[in-house]
Amino acid sequence: MRVSVIGAGIAGLACALELAERGVAVEVLERAPASGPTGCSWFAGGMLAPWCERESCGALIARLGEESLPWWRAHFPATVRNGTLVLAHGRDRPELAQFARGTERFAALDAAAIAALEPDLAGRFAAGLYFADEAHLDPRAALAALAARLRELGVPVHYGIDADLEGLGGRTVVDCSGLAARRTLPELRGVRGEMVLLRQREVRLARPVRVLHPRLPLYVVPRGADLYMVGATMLESDSEARVSARALLELLSAAYALHPAFGDAEVVEAGSGVRPAFPDNLPRLTWCGQTLHVNGLYRHGFLVAPALARRAAEALLEGRHFPEVMHEDTRQRRLA
């Protein structure tokens, strides 16, 4: 028995690894010609922020995210656990209070505590929230590490294959093709996200910093080697067009407002990805015949993929049902 996993984004690689580590013969099929900018995962910020995300996405995401943190430390030791700092400029202070009401597991900071955590932000913000247990990673390095681990386990990752469910007829398939699965999951929609990658040697940030704003919340995630990922727009659109001038203006202005030295940063890259999302913005495991779809990871792919992959493996191998992510009772399904 062989399981074919469609898609080498974070969902596909995590599912393939969970199955391979349980001794299942797996292959990964990816339509992009080579590893690299294959899908939405390439453009992610890499924040593993279950409690911050709780504010906008609720308890399920927080639970799946918290469950996933140890998996990341075990499978990608370069995961950095330095917490998240959440800030707001003076006139946006009410946003901070509202954010605090919607979440948990943070400490409230004053200006001195902010300066102690991030010396380069000293004197710039009067109040903030610190989520000490959160983490971040470089998504591109993490994808490469998971693919390398799959190779070690003898799992082939085939690039340049536009997998077709009908063509795979008879095989057990885990479909992690992101937005491309809309053909079978018509409720899926795209939420476009634009980002820029900056290089600035004069700013040192040790952790992701979120700056709240009523219309344009922004985050800056350190990537090492003086690189900072600045993200991200959230547009109800599945356009794969290049980054718009408006997005660049908004992202760069917000980075400049966080620290003026970002005005002199080198723009290394501007990119965009389309997040696959269901109407409730929550992930789902959906059976269609012999195919298990793992999709709708929205803005939490890295955060929740490990927890979803574990559920996918247990659904396939043990016929388990997980009502919080599986909308129909599928206890009878399992890998034959």
Ligand SMILES: Cc1cc2nc3c(=O)[nH]c(=O)nc-3n(C[C@H](O)[C@H](O)[C@H](O)COP(=O)(O)OP(=O)(O)OC[C@H]3O[C@@H](n4cnc5c(N)ncnc54)[C@H](O)[C@@H]3O)c2cc1C
């Ligand atoms: C700007 C931005 C910032 C983000 N920041 C974060 C963050 O900080 N933290 C976080 O957790 N999440 C973040 N996300 C969300 C995260 O990136 C997504 O949730 C995640 O990438 C979705 O992963 P996926 O594997 O489902 O889809 P994808 O990464 O899109 O992977 C699907 C793969 O399937 C392949 N494919 C499609 N059709 C076929 C086919 N027929 N045959 C073979 N292969 C096929 C595609 O080429 C692609 O490689 C961010 C997203 C964006 C855009």
